[in-house]
Amino acid sequence: MERRREALVGLVVMLGVAVGVVGTIWLQGGLRRDMRELRAASQNVGQLVAGAAVRFRGVSVGHVDAVNVAPDGEAVLVHLSVEPDLVLPADAAVLLAPESMFGDWQAEILSRADFELFSFLDYPEEGVLPAAALPDFSRLTATADQIARRLTTISERFEVAFTEETALNLKNAIDNIGAVSDGLSEIITQQAARFEDLSEGVNASAAELGAAARQARLSFERVDSIIANTQVEGMLGDAGATMSNLRELTESMNASLGDLRSAAQRADTTFARLDELLAAAESGDGSLGRLLGDPTLAEGATEAVQELRALLADIQENPRRYLSFSIF
Amino acid sequence: MSIYLTEVRKAFGPKEVLKGFSMSIEDGETAAIVGPSGIGKSVLLKHVVGLLRPDAGSVVVDGVSVPELDRKGLHRLRRRIGYVFQFAALFDSMSIAENVGMGLRRIPGWDRRRIEDRVEDCLSLVELAGMGDRYPAELSGGQRKRAGLARAIAPEPKFLLYDEPTTGLDPVTTSAIDRLILRMRDELGVTGLVVTHDMTSAFRVADRITLLHDGRARFSGTPAEVKAASDPVLKGFVEGDPDLYYRDGWRREGMHAGGQDHGA
Amino acid sequence: MTNWLLGAFAFVGNRTVSGLQGMGRAWGLFLGATASIRNVDVWLPHLLPQMARVGVASVPIALFIATFTGIVMSLQASYTLTGAIPVYFVGTLVGKTMILELGPVLTALTLAGRVGANISAELGTMRVTEQVDALETLAYDPLAYLVVPRVFAAVFMFPIVVLLAIGIGIASGWFTALQLLDMSSPEFVKGLRLFFEPWDVWFAVIKSVSFGAVVTGVGCYFGLQTERGAEGVGRSATRTVVVASMLILCLDAFWATVLL
Numbered sequence: 001m002e003r004r005r006e007a008l009v010g011l012v013v014m015l016g017v018a019v020g021v022v023g024t025i026w027l028q029g030g031l032r033r034d035m036r037e038l039r040a041a042s043q044n045v046g047q048l049v050a051g052a053a054v055r056f057r058g059v060s061v062g063h064v065d066a067v068n069v070a071p072d073g074e075a076v077l078v079h080l081s082v083e084p085d086l087v088l089p090a091d092a093a094v095l096l097a098p099e100s101m102f103g104d105w106q107a108e109i110l111s112r113a114d115f116e117l118f119s120f121l122d123y124p125e126e127g128v129l130p131a132a133a134l135p136d137f138s139r140l141t142a143t144a145d146q147i148a149r150r151l152t153t154i155s156e157r158f159e160v161a162f163t164e165e166t167a168l169n170l171k172n173a174i175d176n177i178g179a180v181s182d183g184l185s186e187i188i189t190q191q192a193a194r195f196e197d198l199s200e201g202v203n204a205s206a207a208e209l210g211a212a213a214r215q216a217r218l219s220f221e222r223v224d225s226i227i228a229n230t231q232v233e234g235m236l237g238d239a240g241a242t243m244s245n246l247r248e249l250t251e252s253m254n255a256s257l258g259d260l261r262s263a264a265q266r267a268d269t270t271f272a273r274l275d276e277l278l279a280a281a282e283s284g285d286g287s288l289g290r291l292l293g294d295p296t297l298a299e300g301a302t303e304a305v306q307e308l309r310a311l312l313a314d315i316q317e318n319p320r321r322y323l324s325f326s327i328f
Numbered sequence: 329m330s331i332y333l334t335e336v337r338k339a340f341g342p343k344e345v346l347k348g349f350s351m352s353i354e355d356g357e358t359a360a361i362v363g364p365s366g367i368g369k370s371v372l373l374k375h376v377v378g379l380l381r382p383d384a385g386s387v388v389v390d391g392v393s394v395p396e397l398d399r400k401g402l403h404r405l406r407r408r409i410g411y412v413f414q415f416a417a418l419f420d421s422m423s424i425a426e427n428v429g430m431g432l433r434r435i436p437g438w439d440r441r442r443i444e445d446r447v448e449d450c451l452s453l454v455e456l457a458g459m460g461d462r463y464p465a466e467l468s469g470g471q472r473k474r475a476g477l478a479r480a481i482a483p484e485p486k487f488l489l490y491d492e493p494t495t496g497l498d499p500v501t502t503s504a505i506d507r508l509i510l511r512m513r514d515e516l517g518v519t520g521l522v523v524t525h526d527m528t529s530a531f532r533v534a535d536r537i538t539l540l541h542d543g544r545a546r547f548s549g550t551p552a553e554v555k556a557a558s559d560p561v562l563k564g565f566v567e568g569d570p571d572l573y574y575r576d577g578w579r580r581e582g583m584h585a586g587g588q589d590h591g592a
Numbered sequence: 593m594t595n596w597l598l599g600a601f602a603f604v605g606n607r608t609v610s611g612l613q614g615m616g617r618a619w620g621l622f623l624g625a626t627a628s629i630r631n632v633d634v635w636l637p638h639l640l641p642q643m644a645r646v647g648v649a650s651v652p653i654a655l656f657i658a659t660f661t662g663i664v665m666s667l668q669a670s671y672t673l674t675g676a677i678p679v680y681f682v683g684t685l686v687g688k689t690m691i692l693e694l695g696p697v698l699t700a701l702t703l704a705g706r707v708g709a710n711i712s713a714e715l716g717t718m719r720v721t722e723q724v725d726a727l728e729t730l731a732y733d734p735l736a737y738l739v740v741p742r743v744f745a746a747v748f749m750f751p752i753v754v755l756l757a758i759g760i761g762i763a764s765g766w767f768t769a770l771q772l773l774d775m776s777s778p779e780f781v782k783g784l785r786l787f788f789e790p791w792d793v794w795f796a797v798i799k800s801v802s803f804g805a806v807v808t809g810v811g812c813y814f815g816l817q818t819e820r821g822a823e824g825v826g827r828s829a830t831r832t833v834v835v836a837s838m839l840i841l842c843l844d845a846f847w848a849t850v851l852l
């Protein structure tokens with residue numbers, strides 16, 4: 001009786017402890033082997049947190065141990081634990097990016113030469129890998145939205161002062177944007193055809209882009225005639241419409257681009273430029289007329305457009321480089 | 329080896345049970361406390377082992393003041409005291425033998441065999457030999473009471489407090505228990521305090537009898553003195569005459585036999 | 593009017609005083625029991641029987657509850673997680689909630705009824721039949737004899753029971769996912785492992801230890817406080833379940849703020 005009770009208690013205790021210990025080890029994914037420590041430095045890390053996966057050529061090879069700001073405050077140091085026998089490329093770099101649209105961030109080890117576009121941070125210490133973080137899509141969308149809003153505001157205030165020269169400059173800029181959006185829609189249509197698994201959303205946005213571009217084109221033609229007739233008011237209305245089209249375009253672009261993360265990276269800087277420019281235009285010294293007369297506005301816009309164009313050309317030439325991440 | 333109670337007072341809320349009770353029991357003496365039901369006899373007894381603390385007055389057992397003892401001191405004292413509970417208070421999760429052995433297991437140096445032998449001896453003393461394997465629920469009220477007695481005497485205490493050891497027993501067993509109480513006194517020199525309302529029993533075992541009445545010791549004396557006394561309350565109690573006992577107008581709560589109404 | 597006010601104030605005052613008194617007594621019990629741990633020879637022989645009573649005997653009911661909790665969690669998770677959220681999150685939800693919350697808390701609440709009420713009724717009966725007094729007169733420390741082995745047994749066995757319950761809960765959730773939700777084992781396991789941290793298991797263990805102490809401590813407290821016969825025993829058992837359950841939930845919130 002007494003012995004039976006002892007045995008029963010012992011059995012239950014052992015079972016409980018076994019469930020606890022074995023379960024924990026199993027859920028952890030087996031006993032952790034001795035891992036190799038790596039460090040990488042980046043300007044910022046987006047939403048990367050300790051515990052995130054580390055991948056190499058798509059294979060999970062470890063996890064992020066810790067993320068902390070470098071002692072000098074100029075960078076973020078990411079500590080990685082990877083499998084000990086992993087052979088890294090000579091010019092290994094780390095790209096921090098979301099694993100999927102769903103949002104978990106991961107650290108990807110890659111060869112820097114294949115991804116020159118990204119601004120990897122070179123940390124002045126031996127053994128620290130350069131790293132870069134992709135911009136967040138939400139940030140991108142927000143920026144685009146801000147730009148569109150500013151453009152609208154500016155166009156609303158157009159009537160204060162308007163010279164033919166400014167109009168021409170602006171017309172050129174807008175023309176360029178129109179051309180770019182055209183090109184963009186074309187590429188996306190091509191990509192959609194090429195990568196069947198891109199969702200229907202992309203097709204729809206491509207159509208939308210096309211429509212937006214056509215509308216933009218229409219507006220530009222109107223601008224041409226307006227300038228000829230100096231029908232300023234009508235033109236203003238059209239400019240407003242164009243701006244809201246552009247806003248739609250950026251929105252749908254951001255929504256549909258999805259995995260075109262590299263493109264997004266470039267678009268982000270472009271938008272940021274445009275944004276700065278417009279912010280300067282808006283705040284300046286209060287005289288909107290003078291600002292609008294300032295040719296730098298148009299120049300800046302043109303410059304931005306040129307960058308966009310370069311990006312698009314690059315996407316066209318090397319679609320794999322940008323689309324290789326597509327993990328829908 | 330003596331018990332002194334001086335001016336002990338105890339109240340439960342507004343209800344005063346003891347109102348300045350005094351008595352003394354000398355070494356080797358067996359005293360009886362008598363009184364009607366609900367008067368405070370069990371309460372009084374619990375003061376002696378420190379289960380209750382007096383509101384005022386002193387309780388001195390074997391030269392130490394019980395209310396001032398800490399846990400350790402109380403335990404040391406209680407090892408020398410055996411307490412027979414009115415309702416036996418047997419541990420009902422244990423067999424009778426285990427119950428009786430409880431106090432023995434606390435004695436250093438006692439092994440299993442010795443404990444078992446002693447338990448068997450004590451059970452035969454109370455005429456329960458061979459019943460050690462039973463559980464309290466399987467015994468009659470009288471048997472339980474005797475098992476409780478066996479448990480109290482097993483560790484050979486120097487003091488024995490009996491709370492109505494013979495109530496509810498047949499006359500033959502009652503005599504046997506009374507004889508046991510006397511044996512404890514005569515052979516082991518135990519100082520005893522017997523609470524009872526059985527006067528026959530009290531006259532048989534007690535060197536001195538105290539009547540607890542209205543929270544105080546109404547009368548204290550040898551059995552001969554009790555028999556000779558003229559105090560109407562004592563006489564009323566001894567003879568079992570409520571008219572006499574309640575004559576001075578004192579009434580216990582819950583009882584409606586008013587002495588004055590009858591006496592007038 | 594003034595009478596009414598006076599009554600209200602008196603009520604509040606009375607409750608405050610009796611509440612503080614209760615806390616004081618509980619603190620006294622705690623200190624007394626802590627001091628009684630020294631009397632190892634008194635409580636040690638009772639530890640194993642109590643472990644069998646508190647722990648082993650509670651395993652069936654705990655596993656029964658965990659099984660159904662796992663099934664329900666699995667079904668409800670799949671019902672809630674539709675559309676954009678990947679299906680393997682059923683595994684995450686079942687695992688996380690079983691380990692962090694439902695395993696320890698549901699088990700403890702059940703055992704508050706099973707173990708707490710049992711202890712309270714047992715000690716209450718011992719109190720009203722003077723068995724506790726009898727222990728004292730036999731020079732046993734009732735705290736060392738009655739309270740310490742029960743609390744220790746629970747502190748030791750609650751985590752064991754909870755770990756078993758968590759294991760069974762996850763297993764039944766898994767089984768449900770396979771049989772009723774058309775999920776595959778790798779999917780479920782992926783979800784299970786996705787956010788798992790060993791710390792979660794420690795968290796569950798710490799919680800169960802505290803729940804074990806609370807359930808048995810409250811049971812002992814109300815049991816030893818029992819007055820007035822059979823009715824009092826019943827009242828103590830009821831109070832034990834109510835107070836222990838409330839304390840379990842408060843402690844649960846406390847640990848969540850302190851440890852997570």
Ligand SMILES: Nc1ncnc2c1ncn2[C@@H]1O[C@H](COP(=O)(O)OP(=O)(O)OP(=O)(O)O)[C@@H](O)[C@H]1O
Nearest residue numbers: 340345363364365366367368369370371372414525
């Ligand atoms: N713990 C307690 N709380 C409140 N009142 C109590 C308590 N213990 C005893 N009393 C009261 O004290 C009084 C004396 O009780 P006690 O048990 O000493 O009577 P008794 O003389 O032993 O009676 P009996 O011969 O029936 O055993 C009773 O009225 C009882 O109600």
Ligand SMILES: [Mg+2]
Nearest residue numbers: 369370414491
């Ligand atoms: Mg009594």
